[in-house]
Amino acid sequence: MANIICFHLFLFVLCMFLFQTPIEAYNTGFSFKLIHKNSPNSPFYKLDKYHRNKPRSFYQGPRKSLVQKGPHTRVTSNNGDYLMKLTLGSPPVDIYGLVDTGSDLVWAQCAPCRGCYQQKSPMFEPLRSKTYSPIPCDSEQCSFFGYSCSPQKICAYSYSYADSSVTNGVLARETITFGSTDDNHVVVGDIIFGCGHSNSGTFNENDMGIIGMGGGPLSLVSQIGTLYGSKRFSQCLVPFHTDTHTSGSISFGEDSDVSGEGVVTTPLVSEEGQTSYLVTLEGISVGDTFITFNSSETLSKGNIMIDSGTPATYIPQEFYDRLVEELKVQSNLIPIDDDPDLGTQLCYRHETNLEGPILTAHFEGADVQLMPIQTFIPPKDGVFCFAMAGTTDGEYIFGNFAQSNILIGFDLDRKTVSFKPTDCTNQ
Secondary structure (H helix, E strand, O other): OOOOOOOOOOOOOOOHHHOOOOEEOOOOOEEEEEEEOOOOOOOOOOOOOOOOOOOOOOOOOOEEOOOOOOOOOOOOOOOOOEEEEEEEOOOOEEEEEEEEOOOOOEEEEEOOOOEOOOOOOOOEOHHHOOOOEEOEOOOHHHHOOOOEEOOOOEEEEEEEOOOOOEEEEEEEEEEEEEEOOOOOEEEEEEEEEEEEEEEEOOOOOOOOEEEEOOOOOOOHHHHHHHHHOOOEEEEEOOOOOOOOOOOEEEEEHHHHOOOOOOOEEEEOOOOOOOOOOEEOEEEEEEOOEEEEOOOOOOOOOOOEEEOOOOOOEEEEHHHHHHHHHHHHHHOOOOOOOOOHHHOOOOEEEOOOOOOOOOEEEEEOOEEEEEOHHHHEEEEEOOEEEEOEEEEOOOOOEEOHHHHOOEEEEEEOOOOEEEEEEOOHHHO
């Protein structure tokens, strides 16, 4: 989710050999609910980028599934960043957390919460859950990566982000329940999550936490990966400003396969256990005109991160300047230069989204076409702005505006990312 972050995680990750408990499940996949969160007016709200550590491969914990098949689930959407619905505890409590492929920790605000941001829905109350199990600070799993100890002798964490957002709390094991389209439920036990008792930052009242979907050992995909055949998942995000009753989805295991006509695949450059999904962007074409990522330097492998938690795409400033100049050449509209609210963004006045030009992101071995609905977004009525930005901080991101209407499959075992043009509003 943003300007590549400061990662403070004083603990707790479990390693593979620490948890070997029988599994009652079938090696199939299942799906989660994704819900867009309410977005601020600016298209570049929350320009923070997440950066995490490079942890080791994760453990196999006790877990169970009560269904033989976990089908693809349709979900509700809103505007802005994406929220996933999952259910915590026994009895179950619905949690809506930001889907973030740029971080690992799964956490939710928990009562009592003396230093928390305001949320609309009731907070999770761990003491009311029969399956809540805090991790002791003297346990092997807490000390494996270093830890701090709460006054109650529970494994305590502090996880912070570059935009100064932070969550502090305790690590615990809990049961998570997911819905499915066959009216059954998928129940997974002993998921490690953060019960946040002091949280602050750039959250709004719809956010109940963050669902870390990165490649590190604490992420949701790493924890449940082997239960459903492999560590892989796919996402299909609806475009910005899609009607709130329209759906997007995220699927795990066999249900996450991205195949068929139009699929292109690029290598994941990330090391095993690394949080960020790094790929190599060679350049972007505006129509038939290719603009190289680097005009003079040798192209670096793994030069951009795919991050579902960051709206805009961030590229080197010099690359961005060349790209914008070509966009101006190929557009038949006059850029807006008299609206101080828009700053230096490339924006056009138009009643509906632009018809062109069409961009193509050239990843290593994979050309991904980007239509105007993925590259121009409306910060206000009758205005559409280019959904990319230049940066000089050396950390580059392929954001969720550009990821929309593409079925994207992340395969951590095969180390690939696959793209397939898809109408994500019709999944």
